[in-house]
Amino acid sequence: MNDTSPTPGNGGAKLRKNDLVAWADEVWKSYDGGRIGVLQGASLEVRPGQMVALWGPSGSGKSTLLHLLGGLDVPDRGDLSVCGLDPRKEADRLMLRRKHLGFVFQLHNLIPDLTVEENLHVPALAVGRPRGESAERIRELTEKVGLGHRLGHRIQDLSGGERQRTAICRALMNSPGLILADEPTGSLDEKTGETVFALLRSLAEREGIAVVLATHERRFAEACNHILRVREGRLSEV
Numbered sequence: 001m002n003d004t005s006p007t008p009g010n011g012g013a014k015l016r017k018n019d020l021v022a023w024a025d026e027v028w029k030s031y032d033g034g035r036i037g038v039l040q041g042a043s044l045e046v047r048p049g050q051m052v053a054l055w056g057p058s059g060s061g062k063s064t065l066l067h068l069l070g071g072l073d074v075p076d077r078g079d080l081s082v083c084g085l086d087p088r089k090e091a092d093r094l095m096l097r098r099k100h101l102g103f104v105f106q107l108h109n110l111i112p113d114l115t116v117e118e119n120l121h122v123p124a125l126a127v128g129r130p131r132g133e134s135a136e137r138i139r140e141l142t143e144k145v146g147l148g149h150r151l152g153h154r155i156q157d158l159s160g161g162e163r164q165r166t167a168i169c170r171a172l173m174n175s176p177g178l179i180l181a182d183e184p185t186g187s188l189d190e191k192t193g194e195t196v197f198a199l200l201r202s203l204a205e206r207e208g209i210a211v212v213l214a215t216h217e218r219r220f221a222e223a224c225n226h227i228l229r230v231r232e233g234r235l236s237e238v
């Protein structure tokens with residue numbers, strides 16, 4: 001046997017840690033001075049272009065894990081790596097949020113007074129991309145999600161589904177390596193939720209962007225490449 005032979009039971013050749021978009025190794029996180037233990041040795045691996053579901057009931061720690069991956073909070077212990085950076089380090093966190101990650105939340109977190117177009121310029125401005133270049137990208141993305149005719153409308157005048165489609169465009173603006181999506185369909189009715197989920201999946205797939213999707217809904221988890229069940233602070237493959 002040589003070093004390059006595929007590892008049995010691993011779905012093919014084993015990837016080195018450096019080749020993963022994100023990984024977490026035995027991550028622990030508690031709140032309230034340790035009284036609320038949420039993550040208790042959670043580990044995961046995300047490969048390039050893969051869509052991974054974090055599936056578990058409300059309160060199981062899905063958002064907590066997404067926040068740690070996105071550098072919005074830090075773990076008590078355990079190792080983390082996202083797009084080759086360490087979300088526990090201040091300087092890396094900044095880079096991650098600006099350049100390497102896209103976020104889609106349950107509530108869109110767009111700026112309600114600004115138009116669709118203005119909201120989509122925000123992530124591009126943060127990385128200093130020329131306005132003309134981002135205008136091109138905005139046109140391309142909004143066409144793909146069927147919002148090309150809504151560019152000049154303010155967020156507060158859009159429907160829930162349109163807001164979430166705008167949020168998907170915002171997450172994709174800088175062509176990130178990874179999108180963190182936290183119950184992105186949670187505020188939508190069933191049919192609109194399905195449309196929004198399908199758009200997220202197809203756009204990410206087309207651009208080769210990995211997605212970690214937190215959901216309590218089995219149907220969305222099942223539509224991902226990989227399901228990780230969140231239970232008792234740990235993750236297990238389904």
Ligand SMILES: Nc1ncnc2c1ncn2[C@@H]1O[C@H](COP(=O)(O)OP(=O)(O)O)[C@@H](O)[C@H]1O
Nearest residue numbers: 031032036038057058059060061062063064065
């Ligand atoms: N900032 C916080 N302070 C205290 N408790 C928190 C905080 N954030 C989350 N929790 C608690 O941690 C647990 C997991 O929450 P969360 O990660 O939001 O779960 P999920 O996203 O799966 O619904 C819940 O019991 C929640 O109340």
Ligand SMILES: [Mg+2]
Nearest residue numbers: 062063064182
């Ligand atoms: Mg949550």
